[in-house]
Amino acid sequence: MTDQADVDRALDAAERLFNARGVQGVGMDAIRDASGVPLKRLYREFPSKADLLHAVLEKRDLDVRSAITGFVDANAASGSPRDRVLAVFDYLAGWFAEPDFRGCMFLNTAGELGGTSQDVLTVGRRHKLALRDYLSELVDAAELPEALADQLLVLANGAMATAALNGTPEAAGQARAAAAVLIDAAVR
Structure with missing residues (x-):
């Protein structure tokens, strides 16, 4: 799996979840679970939820x-x-x-x-x-x-x-x- 593939999966999952639940209703753990991207990797690409948003x-x-x-x-x-x-x-x-x-x-x-x-x-x-x-x-x-x-x-x-x-x-x-x-x- 490439770094860009992880980023794309994280962005797609975050978009779906933010759209469905709102930003405040979604934690990074939920994005990890929905995307399959490890939390450590998520935070390496997006140091904060604000950066991901x-x-x-x-x-x-x-x-x-x-x-x-x-x-x-x-x-x-x-x-x-x-x-x-x-x-x-x-x-x-x-x-x-x-x-x-x-x-x-x-x-x-x-x-x-x-x-x-x-x-x-x-x-x-x-x-x-x-x-x-x-x-x-x-x-x-x-x-x-x-x-x-x-x-x-x-x-x-x-x-x-x-x-x-x-x-x-x-x-x-x-x-x-x-x-x-x-x-x-x-x-x-």
Whole structure:
């Protein structure tokens, strides 16, 4: 087993556990048990749980951004720029329907630890700004007003929170419908 394989297993296990139980509800022993990576090895790679959380959030950021852009490219590639914007909400609908969906890890972690961890807030803000920048690219390609990107981000984040609290994926469709209204109003 390579060092990188151990790191990957630890990050995957920590992400699953943090997502399911929250950060404070998961100890390093649980991550060791779920990953099969010895505790000594975990602490060699991640001297503290905060270091592990930072690495999990960084990995999650890259994974989510890649998943969204990949979905939009694959599912709206031949569509209009408007369709590409709306495809973001189609991605959310699929994500919200996954059995392990518990909401946005960045929003959840910021809610749990944001008052005590500037690092969590920094990584979460960076992730949300990157999503906003992606929405801005889509809005620009559709020749829509720049302010629409911020409005779409509010819709997406609101849908994430609503879907997590309600335990159903319907919020994605509702947010998509609201996004379509905003786009149509901006075109007029």
